[in-house]
Amino acid sequence: MRPIRDAFETFQRAPLLSALSVTTIAFSLFALGLFGLVALNIREALERLEDRVEIRAFVAEGTPPEDLVQAANDIATFPEVLSADLVTQEQALKRAQSELGEFRDVFEGAVLPASIDLRLKPGLRDPATVKRVADRVKTYSFVDDVRYGEEWIEKLYRLRNISGIAGLVLGVVFAVVSVIIIGATIRMTVLARAKEISIMRLVGATDGYIRRPFLVEGFAKGVLGGLLALALTWISQTLINKYVIHTIFFDARVAVLGLLFGALIGLLGSAVSVGRHLRRAWWCALVAALVLVLPAPATAQSAEARIRAQREELDRIRRERADLESRMANLQGNVHELREEVANLDRQREATERVIQTLDRQLTAITKDVDETSARADKAERELSSRRTTLQRRLVDIYKRGPLYSAEALLTARSFGELVARYKYLHELATQDRALVARVQTLRDQVTRQRADLVRLRSAVEENRMDKQLEEERLARLRGERTTNLQQVQRSAQQILDRLAALRASESRLTNVIAAIESERRRSAATRPNAPRETSTLRTSDLGRLEWPVEGTVLYRFGRVVNPNNTTTRWNGIGIAAATGTGVRAVAPGTVVSVGQLGTYGLTVIVQHGAGDYSVYASLNSASVRTGGAVRKGDMIGTVGTSDPDLRPHLHFEIRPQGRAVDPESWLRGAR
Amino acid sequence: MIRFTRVTKTYPRTGTAVQDVSLTVNKGEFVFLTGASGAGKTSLLRMVYLEERPTSGEVRVAGTSSVTATARDVAKLRRKLGIVFQDFRLLEHRTVEQNVSFALEVIGAPTAVISGKVNRVLTQVGLASKGRAFPRELSGGEQQRVAIARALVNDPFALIADEPTGNLDDRATRGIFQLLREINAAGTAIIMATHNLELIRRQEFRTIEMARGQIVFDSAEPSATPKPAP
Numbered sequence: 007m008r009p010i011r012d013a014f015e016t017f018q019r020a021p022l023l024s025a026l027s028v029t030t031i032a033f034s035l036f037a038l039g040l041f042g043l044v045a046l047n048i049r050e051a052l053e054r055l056e057d058r059v060e061i062r063a064f065v066a067e068g069t070p071p072e073d074l075v076q077a078a079n080d081i082a083t084f085p086e087v088l089s090a091d092l093v094t095q096e097q098a099l100k101r102a103q104s105e106l107g108e109f110r111d112v113f114e115g116a117v118l119p120a121s122i123d124l125r126l127k128p129g130l131r132d133p134a135t136v137k138r139v140a141d142r143v144k145t146y147s148f149v150d151d152v153r154y155g156e157e158w159i160e161k162l163y164r165l166r167n168i169s170g171i172a173g174l175v176l177g178v179v180f181a182v183v184s185v186i187i188i189g190a191t192i193r194m195t196v197l198a199r200a201k202e203i204s205i206m207r208l209v210g211a212t213d214g215y216i217r218r219p220f221l222v223e224g225f226a227k228g229v230l231g232g233l234l235a236l237a238l239t240w241i242s243q244t245l246i247n248k249y250v251i252h253t254i255f256f257d258a259r260v261a262v263l264g265l266l267f268g269a270l271i272g273l274l275g276s277a278v279s280v281g282r283h284l285r286r287a288w289w290c291a292l293v294a295a296l297v298l299v300l301p302a303p304a305t306a307q308s309a310e311a312r313i314r315a316q317r318e319e320l321d322r323i324r325r326e327r328a329d330l331e332s333r334m335a336n337l338q339g340n341v342h343e344l345r346e347e348v349a350n351l352d353r354q355r356e357a358t359e360r361v362i363q364t365l366d367r368q369l370t371a372i373t374k375d376v377d378e379t380s381a382r383a384d385k386a387e388r389e390l391s392s393r394r395t396t397l398q399r400r401l402v403d404i405y406k407r408g409p410l411y412s413a414e415a416l417l418t419a420r421s422f423g424e425l426v427a428r429y430k431y432l433h434e435l436a437t438q439d440r441a442l443v444a445r446v447q448t449l450r451d452q453v454t455r456q457r458a459d460l461v462r463l464r465s466a467v468e469e470n471r472m473d474k475q476l477e478e479e480r481l482a483r484l485r486g487e488r489t490t491n492l493q494q495v496q497r498s499a500q501q502i503l504d505r506l507a508a509l510r511a512s513e514s515r516l517t518n519v520i521a522a523i524e525s526e527r528r529r530s531a532a533t534r535p536n537a538p539r540e541t542s543t544l545r546t547s548d549l550g551r552l553e554w555p556v557e558g559t560v561l562y563r564f565g566r567v568v569n570p571n572n573t574t575t576r577w578n579g580i581g582i583a584a585a586t587g588t589g590v591r592a593v594a595p596g597t598v599v600s601v602g603q604l605g606t607y608g609l610t611v612i613v614q615h616g617a618g619d620y621s622v623y624a625s626l627n628s629a630s631v632r633t634g635g636a637v638r639k640g641d642m643i644g645t646v647g648t649s650d651p652d653l654r655p656h657l658h659f660e661i662r663p664q665g666r667a668v669d670p671e672s673w674l675r676g677a678r
Numbered sequence: 679m680i681r682f683t684r685v686t687k688t689y690p691r692t693g694t695a696v697q698d699v700s701l702t703v704n705k706g707e708f709v710f711l712t713g714a715s716g717a718g719k720t721s722l723l724r725m726v727y728l729e730e731r732p733t734s735g736e737v738r739v740a741g742t743s744s745v746t747a748t749a750r751d752v753a754k755l756r757r758k759l760g761i762v763f764q765d766f767r768l769l770e771h772r773t774v775e776q777n778v779s780f781a782l783e784v785i786g787a788p789t790a791v792i793s794g795k796v797n798r799v800l801t802q803v804g805l806a807s808k809g810r811a812f813p814r815e816l817s818g819g820e821q822q823r824v825a826i827a828r829a830l831v832n833d834p835f836a837l838i839a840d841e842p843t844g845n846l847d848d849r850a851t852r853g854i855f856q857l858l859r860e861i862n863a864a865g866t867a868i869i870m871a872t873h874n875l876e877l878i879r880r881q882e883f884r885t886i887e888m889a890r891g892q893i894v895f896d897s898a899e900p901s902a903t904p905k906p907a908p
């Protein structure tokens with residue numbers, strides 16, 4: 007019992023060291039256990055794979071069903087064949103939908119080839135036999151594709167052999183490593199007890215006796231380490247089962263064997279170390295690094311931002327315009343002057359113009375966007391159809407590969423990297439295709455929606471533009487009208503002013519003429535002092551008694567007259583309207599002192615009635631008297647004419663006693 | 679009882695440590711082994727308890743021959759020998775009693791007899807009262823007494839002591855030597871290597887002097903005269 011007590015004492019005396027060695031053993035056995043699990047599961051998987059070796063002969067479309075049934079029966083009689091089942095197109099579709107459940111919808115309406123599925127008898131599933139049978143099946147004329155995973159079946163067999171050898175080699179390697187590790191840990195306790203050992207030897211303890219506690223210790227450590235490793239392995243396996251993939255665990259027999267193995271290498275390790283010669287400790291280090299590369303997500307951009315900016319710009323201009331319009335309304339309400347109205351109209355028109363220009367620019371931009379979007383929609387559509395085709399093709403291919411396609415990927419890989427790549431490839435490709443199809447579809451829908459939005463926006467803008475155009479035209483017309491009005495008014499005002507000026511000029515000329523005549527008369531009267539004192543033929547008794555020089559209505563009266571356009575005119579006589587050519591008679595006897603054109607008075611006859619009194623007949627068409635000639639009362643002196651284009655044909659008649667103009671109507675009879 | 683016959687010991691790197699030594703030690707004899715440091719005393723003693731085997735010649739101890747002895751024979755032989763060193767070689771973590779009883783336990787002595795034997799031998803070396811002390815709590819002389827007790831506990835026929843007083847002061851040295859004499863008086867042969875010539879000179883015991891691996895003087899030889907060193 008002493009060796010056990012001694013061994014126990016060692017654990018007690020150096021618990022940390024002991025725990026360390028137990029853990030070390032546990033971990034090396036754990037590694038062994040993990041590899042063992044992998045090997046076990048690979049073997050298990052390979053066995054199951056072999057069970058599933060099958061040949062699928064896909065037949066050409068349109069082969070008569072009875073031919074297929076006949077062929078299937080034929081093939082079933084081959085000596086190697088266990089069974090040959092006919093799978094129709096409908097069954098193929100159903101099978102694909104269940105095998106590739108996630109693509110159920112994609113298979114909707116797809117046509118998958120019919121096939122004859124062969125299973126070989128157990129023991130006749132080696133590559134050579136499979137190939138032979140496959141070649142034979144290929145000879146049927148309607149068989150156009152035979153799939154049996156030629157590459158992977160061969161690899162499967164090779165892998166099965168290799169996995170056996172690898173398991174053995176790995177087992178040996180790990181056993182050796184474990185022995186070395188256990189030896190090293192035991193050696194530490196041996197060293198710790200070197201003095202004790204030397205004394206034991208000195209007092210005659212046998213080598214066996216000395217060695218025994220160490221062996222017990224090694225054994226115990228081996229068993230403990232083994233148990234720990236078993237627990238660790240079991241936990242790992244449980245975790246793997248839960249999170250990664252279903253695996254199988256060692257059965258009880260193998261587990262006990264593993265424990266025994268642990269105990270054995272524990273014993274072996276201590277036996278190796280308890281020799282008198284110390285050996286070097288071996289250190290083994292394993293470094294594994296995994297680098298994960300995460301793909302960076304891509305970003306996309308749209309024309310929406312630009313359109314939004316343009317819309318804002320348009321809104322701004324619209325607001326500006328509305329402002330102007332209201333100001334215009336104000337102006338229209340408050341301001342009467344045409345000029346301001348025109349200027350306002352101009353501003354309004356300018357604003358409208360700017361709106362139109364902006365709208366035009368927007369239209370151009372939107373049209374460009376629409377074009378681009380249309381192109382993108384087209385491209386997306388094309389892409390979608392090509393993706394769909396790819397996906398369908400891939401799925402048919404996956405279907406043809408059968409349920410073993412993932413195993414095939416695993417087994418035909420030439421390197422670990424390729425294995426991962428291919429496994430991922432096959433496993434994910436279709437899913438990715440499908441995601442791509444969905445993405446492209448969404449993209450296309452988006453683009454189409456965007457395009458519709460843009461088109462709607464464009465027509466709205468166009469409508470708006472049309473409105474503005476009409477408004478601009480209306481404004482232009484309005485402005486034209488207003489301008490014409492303004493010009494007319496301005497012109498007529500000017501004309502009036504001109505006429506007034508002319509009238510004033512003519513009047514002063516007339517006054518001058520009369521003044522000149524009067525001064526001449528006075529001079530001549532002075533040279534003849536003995537001559538009888540002149541008397542006027544226009545007597546005060548004649549007031550209101552004189553005959554009218556021409557019969558007609560009064561066109562204008564003497565004195566200040568307010569015109570309709572707010573101008574005022576001073577007339578020195580009256581206008582008597584009469585038809586052109588009507589005869590004009592002298593109102594009193596006298597001498598004609600002037601016949602001639604006199605500015606705006608036109609053809610004018612001035613008659614002197616003596617003693618500085620005159621009468622004036624203007625706006626004549628013709629004169630029938632000559633200067634110096636005498637006229638009697640009622641003598642014809644000319645005919646009515648036109649002097650002012652703005653006035654009807656009339657006679658301008660003045661009476662100027664002593665040269666000063668007075669209202670002729672007071673002299674004329676029956677003043678009207 | 680202990681016989682060396684033309685024994686030569688050659689180490690691979692340091693050369694010949696013992697050369698052509700023939701020697702007999704009888705039962706109950708007290709032998710001093712002297713000589714300069716490096717003369718080969720320790721090598722000779724190690725061959726007595728078969729820690730080393732002669733390169734040539736034969737060592738016979740109590741019927742065990744260095745030529746034929748197995749590891750097991752060596753272990754058996756050592757149970758009948760007591761061995762003491764200059765550096766005591768005690769287990770620091772065990773008490774005096776445990777250090778002594780350890781020598782019985784590891785050879786599978788029945789538990790029942792152990793404590794009695796330990797008490798007796800501790801009394802013999804004069805440490806009966808210090809059985810529960812640890813070695814570091816003892817003086818050098820006392821520690822060497824513990825080592826001697828451990829060597830004696832199996833009732834050896836011979837005690838081999840390699841410079842047992844080398845680390846001790848004069849008083850302790852005399853005490854240890856006194857103890858060895860008592861042990862010898864009880865019938866146990868003693869071979870003691872020492873270069874404490876003072877100690878030897880006052881004794882009448884057999885003295886063997888070594889130089890360069892050879893015995894240059896043995897007081898038991900009738901014709902013995904000290905050979906002058908060449």
Ligand SMILES: Nc1ncnc2c1ncn2[C@@H]1O[C@H](COP(=O)(O)OP(=O)(O)O)[C@@H](O)[C@H]1O
Nearest residue numbers: 689692694695714715716717718719720721722
């Ligand atoms: N274990 C050994 N290995 C190799 N050489 C040794 C060993 N023990 C002693 N020697 C050599 O043998 C010679 C004698 O040494 P030793 O017997 O210890 O002398 P002493 O005990 O008389 O001082 C020395 O030269 C020493 O170097």
Ligand SMILES: [Mg+2]
Nearest residue numbers: 719720721840
């Ligand atoms: Mg020595």
